Amino acid sequence: xxxxxxxxxxxxxxxxxxxxxxxxxxxxxxxxxxxxxxxxxxxxxxxxxxxxxxxxxxxxxxxxxxxxxxxxxxxxxxxxxxxxxxxxxxxxxxxxxxxxxxxx
Numbered sequence: 001x002x003x004x005x006x007x008x009x010x011x012x013x014x015x016x017x018x019x020x021x022x023x024x025x026x027x028x029x030x031x032x033x034x035x036x037x038x039x040x041x042x043x044x045x046x047x048x049x050x051x052x053x054x055x056x057x058x059x060x061x062x063x064x065x066x067x068x069x070x071x072x073x074x075x076x077x078x079x080x081x082x083x084x085x086x087x088x089x090x091x092x093x094x095x096x097x098x099x100x101x102x103x104x
Contacts, residue, residue: 051104053095060097068094068101 050065057063069091094101 051093051095053104056095056102056104057097060100063095063097065104066094066096067091
């Protein structure tokens with residue numbers, strides 16, 4: 001009976017260590033966000049991480065990742081494969097240099 005209790009303690013401790021290790025290595029959801037004014041803020045964001053914009057702005061410098069909200073026009077279309085489907089997402093990542101936006 002004593003060996004069963006020792007086994008129970010070992011399994012409990014090993015399970016606790018496994019859970020602790022997994023929680024320590026999970027990615028953080030808070031990320032560094034660079035706003036249009038160049039200020040860096042740390043906060044929680046829903047969705048993907050910013051793209052690498054190196055070489056995406058046609059040699060324009062600095063090329064930085066920016067979150068944008070698509071402009072919704074009053075036109076309603078019912079199409080399965082339309083180029084206007086990208087307005088489905090409320091926020092999107094783009095690479096920005098000066099006043100121009102580029103696809104990442």
